[in-house]
Amino acid sequence: MAEITAAQLSSIAVPVAPAQASGDVPPGSVGIVSPQFISFDQPLALASGQVLPSYELAVETYGTLNEARSNAVLVCHALNASHHVAGIAQSNPKDIGWWDNMVGPGKALDTDRFFVIGVNNLGSCFGSTGPASINPGTGKPWGAAFPVLTVEDWVHAQARLADHFGIEKFAAVMGGSLGGMQALSWAITCPERVGHCIVVASTPRLSAQNIGFNEVARRSIISDPDFHGGDYYAQDVVPGQGLSVARMIGHITYLSDEDMAAKFGRAQRAPAANGEFHYGYDVEFEVESYLRYQGEKFSRYFDANSYLLITRALDYFDPSRNCGGDLAKALQPALASFLLVSFTTDWRFPPERSREIVRALLKNKRPVTYAEINAPHGHDAFLLDDARYHSVVQGYYDRIAAGLGLPERRRVTGVLA
Amino acid sequence: MSQEAVAPRHVRADLARIASWIAPRSRVLDLGCGDGTLLAYLQANKQVIGAGVELSDELVIASVRRGVNVIQQNLEDGLALFDDKQFDTVVLSKTLQSMHNTEHILREMARVARYGVVSFPNFGYWPHGWSILRGRMPVSDEMPYQWFDTPNIHLCTLRDFEDLAAAQQLRITHLATFNRNKEVKLLQGWRSTLAVYRFESP
Numbered sequence: 256m257a258e259i260t261a262a263q264l265s266s267i268a269v270p271v272a273p274a275q276a277s278g279d280v281p282p283g284s285v286g287i288v289s290p291q292f293i294s295f296d297q298p299l300a301l302a303s304g305q306v307l308p309s310y311e312l313a314v315e316t317y318g319t320l321n322e323a324r325s326n327a328v329l330v331c332h333a334l335n336a337s338h339h340v341a342g343i344a345q346s347n348p349k350d351i352g353w354w355d356n357m358v359g360p361g362k363a364l365d366t367d368r369f370f371v372i373g374v375n376n377l378g379s380c381f382g383s384t385g386p387a388s389i390n391p392g393t394g395k396p397w398g399a400a401f402p403v404l405t406v407e408d409w410v411h412a413q414a415r416l417a418d419h420f421g422i423e424k425f426a427a428v429m430g431g432s433l434g435g436m437q438a439l440s441w442a443i444t445c446p447e448r449v450g451h452c453i454v455v456a457s458t459p460r461l462s463a464q465n466i467g468f469n470e471v472a473r474r475s476i477i478s479d480p481d482f483h484g485g486d487y488y489a490q491d492v493v494p495g496q497g498l499s500v501a502r503m504i505g506h507i508t509y510l511s512d513e514d515m516a517a518k519f520g521r522a523q524r525a526p527a528a529n530g531e532f533h534y535g536y537d538v539e540f541e542v543e544s545y546l547r548y549q550g551e552k553f554s555r556y557f558d559a560n561s562y563l564l565i566t567r568a569l570d571y572f573d574p575s576r577n578c579g580g581d582l583a584k585a586l587q588p589a590l591a592s593f594l595l596v597s598f599t600t601d602w603r604f605p606p607e608r609s610r611e612i613v614r615a616l617l618k619n620k621r622p623v624t625y626a627e628i629n630a631p632h633g634h635d636a637f638l639l640d641d642a643r644y645h646s647v648v649q650g651y652y653d654r655i656a657a658g659l660g661l662p663e664r665r666r667v668t669g670v671l672a
Numbered sequence: 673m674s675q676e677a678v679a680p681r682h683v684r685a686d687l688a689r690i691a692s693w694i695a696p697r698s699r700v701l702d703l704g705c706g707d708g709t710l711l712a713y714l715q716a717n718k719q720v721i722g723a724g725v726e727l728s729d730e731l732v733i734a735s736v737r738r739g740v741n742v743i744q745q746n747l748e749d750g751l752a753l754f755d756d757k758q759f760d761t762v763v764l765s766k767t768l769q770s771m772h773n774t775e776h777i778l779r780e781m782a783r784v785a786r787y788g789v790v791s792f793p794n795f796g797y798w799p800h801g802w803s804i805l806r807g808r809m810p811v812s813d814e815m816p817y818q819w820f821d822t823p824n825i826h827l828c829t830l831r832d833f834e835d836l837a838a839a840q841q842l843r844i845t846h847l848a849t850f851n852r853n854k855e856v857k858l859l860q861g862w863r864s865t866l867a868v869y870r871f872e873s874p
Binding site: 618626629643646653657658 | 678699721723729732733736737739741742743744745752753754758
């Protein structure tokens with residue numbers, strides 16, 4: 256429990272001496288940021304039939320909402336990220352936003368002109384209401400009683416956030432991976448509220464292989480003796496071993512074979528004399544050490560129940576399900592223009608999945624741009640510096656800005672500077 | 673970014689001619705759309721609903737900057753992303769001669785659109801014959817490559833193309849030919865370096 260509380264606390268603003276903070280802000284950064292927590296008291300009806308009586312969303316915003324409220328962009332996050340999209344966390348100067356290379360003054364998503372909202376998904380563990388939050392009905396953490404959520408539930412919760420800011424229509428809703436699914440769901444669920452839908456390294460549904468990996472991750476958590484049926488908070492333990500293994504599995508799917516070969520190859524971690532093997536089961540290869548480190552680090556800041564919930568939301572996502580598997584039919588309500596980006600070595604959500612979406616959109620005569628970036632870094636490529644990828648996104652946002660009559664780009668910073 | 677860079681007011685003579693064959697507000701697919709010049713021009717001047725296909729990263733980025741909806745893919749992989757008769761006109765400009773599967777792309781064009789436009793360098797241009805008589809492969813403005821580095825693997829003459837079009841039941845409705853950006857009206861097969869055909873799909 257201590258670790259989860261720490262994770263939550265880390266998103267709560269702690270004052271920092273301004274002089275000390277401002278000296279370290281690099282060009283193109285939105286600067287020192289802190290979240291706000293917005294409460295919603297109206298019950299939220301969920302896909303499962305359950306009702307969340309009230310909830311709180313952790314949010315960061317960058318840039319300025321213009322008078323017409325036409326320049327807002329919602330950035331949706333993937334499995335383990337948060338509302339901290341860009342900038343330097345006030346609470347921890349080492350905590351840089353997860354899409355800081357994409358979002359900032361002069362970056363592809365240019366906060367000189369756009370008002371950007373980052374929101375932590377319901378059910379996650381960085382400040383928005385989730386399984387580790389206190390259930391108002393019992394006064395104890397929700398734990399296993401926290402309702403299972405879907406991508407559509409997230410969109411409904413986020414739509415109230417748009418209402419809160421007085422934003423009728425987003426200039427764009429954007430996300431990578433699971434965030435891309437949310438963007439796609441936004442375009443279907445709230446068609447009149449999305450001008451452009453930007454879907455990066457995503458998929459219209461998980462494959463059996465994807466679900467398989469998620470299930471292994473979940474079983475790893477659930478079979479940890481410290482899981483206690485999801486109510487481990489009361490026992491003052493966390494299923495850290497299980498969560499760590501879950502993360503190791505996930506991490507492999509984010510990297511390409513090529514990338515892992517280049518990063519680790521078969522390099523030994525600390526070979527015995529004359530480069531010999533140890534002939535045992537402790538860390539022998541660099542890749543093992545790396546995965547263990549990633550797993551352990553993750554299990555210190557992420558909540559196991561949130562991991563279960565979010566992987567399940569991934570599994571359930573399939574907008575074509577109610578349309579007999581016809582994705583074009585599912586996308587028929589969409590009114591947005593679309594940008595899709597995929598990466599050639601992404602075997603988690605390969606280009607073919609994005610092409611499926613492109614094909615469905617073309618069938619519906621929706622305007623669609625599609626870039627297939629030949630990058631070696633697998634699924635993770637959507638978070639990395641790649642000039643071609645960033646040029647496409649920047650070019651697309653510049654066209655959005657022109658279409659909305661926003662000012663011209665003042666500067667170019669970050670990956671393309 | 674100036675408006676001119678986004679949507680040029682003037683385009684090459686062959687592109688202008690292609691534009692003249694395209695109905696206002698129609699749906700246009702430009703295969704190998706390059707930097708999006710033709711589509712940006714058509715969007716600005718004919719209010720067409722355009723889509724482009726391009727493989728090169730740089731040209732995809734240039735098209736995005738022009739506000740052209742571009743899809744990055746290799747034309748050799750076919751047009752599986754597009755449904756039957758999804759477009760009014762499909763354009764393949766100066767690309768046919770460098771494709772491996774010439775017949776396939778023409779069939780795919782006829783499948784996805786009612787009208788097709790194809791342009792290619794005319795191998796029958798008379799100085800090419802001189803070149804060959806002198807024992808050299810022809811090199812010209814439209815075909816500025818040496819034999820060993822040319823991407824042009826399927827060169828043809830006007831009549832050659834007309835035969836293939838006939839074999840695929842493509843009904844040719846228009847032909848325009850050009851030499852150094854000027855239209856050629858007389859002895860087209862000999863005097864032109866670039867041929868532009870418009871056909872109606874079966």
